[in-house]
Amino acid sequence: MENEFFLNAGVPLSLHFESSASMPMWHSLSSAMEIQGTEVNCLSEQSQDCFLNPNWEKSADHGVHFDSALSSMVSSPAASNTNLSNDSFVIRELIGKLGNIGNSGDISPHSQPLLASYIGGNTSANTSCYSTPLNSPPKLNVPRMDHLVKENLPSLGKSMPLNSSVADFSADPGFAERAARFSRFGSKSFNDRTSQFGIKNTDVSCRSYLPMDTEGLPRVSSSPSLNALGSQMGAQENNISPLQDRTELANSQEESTVSEQIPKGETGLKGSNDVNSRKRKTASKGKAKEATKAEEANDKSNAKRCKTTEANGNENGPVKAEEETKGSTRCAGDEKQSKSSTKPPEPPKDYIHVRARRGQATDSHSLAERVRREKISERMKLLQDLVPGCNKITGKALMLDEIINYVQSLQRQVEFLSMKLASVNTRMDFNMDSLMISKDIFRSNNPSPHAIFPLDSSASAFYGHHPQQNPALHTNVSNGTATQCPVDPLNTAPCQSLGVQLPPLNGYSESVSQYPMYGEDDLQTIVQMGFGQNTNGETAILQPRRFHVSDQATHAKVEL
């Protein structure tokens, strides 16, 4: 049965090879899925038939068949995995063909979503929710799908809007499961794409797909369907990045599921990709290039979930195999390489992405890319901790925005504070120097807030207010004033005088003893002492700490 489809679709039989194995998975998946589609379950059986054959053959019937087939597939929990898996391939083919048809607007909205969801579901649970793997031309009457499709599968250039159905698929918790599994396997061929997808299908289905893609090089390269699939896969992958931002999901649950799946899939895939790549380093340059490109593209798309998915898709589309010529050559090259190098590759790696970039991860270029990406993400995480309010922001662009704003605000604050300090500077006369010093120490020693009055407006009322604070302060102040040394009150000269004038330095013998050493180190020590006592002083920007400068000033004057 399945074979038929593929044959009909021009897809090599090997494709569904494991569809039987995948079937159970799909089955569970589909059962778990929340299917919006009300259609039914006949799909599993019919799907292949009506779906593949008639659809392909009759353009006119496409919509209808798709509709029924997709809906049944999507909605029916009974839908076999194989159906889905097969259908995914089939769908892609169909989509490719339908693309033309779709343009004409024949495809019914229903079928389109189903198709989209189908494809999305097959390829990635995550993507299905958010994006339609196919680009849907505006001609299609399904705006949502168009949007999704466009973004998702620019490569295909088909106009199959795959909104709702995709969403349905993605909502399936089974997808998440598969995605997790997929990520574990770390599709090496799909380095970035798969990671982004976060595991679209079960491993089995992946396997089934991949082998076809990678091993069937000649077939793959020759068959446009594969290219379409590949592009689809690529596009879907790209879509994953925007997936998270999509809010087009019919179900919030789907969205949540998808979002869960996506990070899961992504992280898992990335990790697995790394592992795989490291394990195998047989990737060829061509593969590496594609992988790198894909990685970069995927990376970028990941980084910018909300953004320009189309752009990503476009990039990936061509890369993947959007243009058949390009894609075919690339695919062929990659496939060949992957075939040779990925003898042992894990089937799950290949399974979703028709692109079949097996061994991509093992390429030195892709490895380097991955390392680079991880470095960047590591640092972005550090920054996320640093910049307040960035916990929920994902994506490089948004994070950069936040970082830029934060740095600008900090610089503005510094500017403002420096202006304030400058005004204080100008206002004060040379006594300020000693005042400053004493203030530093005073501040540190004085836990209770006191109003700090500038010398100009000093009032003797506070003179004896805080005897504890005064000693250190007026020691300094007296030194400063005594020496009348505007230049360096902290010089040793004042220190000497300080030593002489130490009336009430009872509690501050410490500081006093340190004064004689006065140089910068000592000042630092003094300040530290002060700070040590007042650990919160420096950080309590908003806490008023006031000192009676006037006390010191007056006291100093009195002493003098």
Add this chain to the structure above:
Amino acid sequence: MASSISETNFEESKRIKRRKTGDELRDPDTIDHTRWRSESEQRIYSTKLFEAIRQVRRNSSPVNKVSSGRDIQDAADRVLAVAAKGRTRWSRAILASRLRLRLAHNNKKHKKARLAKVTGSIRSKMPEKKRFIPALQRKVKVLSRLVPGCRKVSFPNLLEETTDYISALEMQVRAMAALTELLTGSPVDRLASTSDS
């Protein structure tokens, strides 16, 4: 904090690796961003800043010109760069720039640059959806302009520098606010200006 954990890893790898000055090979592990949070660091900075401000005042008084905020800011930045011990690119750039640029030139440059950055960042948000490469690249450029001395630094290193720069700036703000509060006797509201006494 995560950064501290990563920092320890970094430190280890730093000991193992030889630090390279190239952008690509720069060893990010050498930089410990958490040191800016320490009290001692802030104390040291406050002390030095205080000294620097006094010097500024002293230097400017003969000329009988009011010490502008810009002067203070430059002094503060310089002290901050010194506190960074030259391990980071931005600190070295600050120290180097002081030798080259005149204050007035700095004022114009920074103000223009800041305005440009502000508008640039705003602008960058608009075409975001149209072109994804320019948006990200633009932001990277904006950020690289914000962090001194990091205009041609690679993105991962730029992020590293930014992390350290942000930590240092936070410390600078804390220290300066405390100092201002000390001097003016009024609490400094970070977000709003308080009346000067």
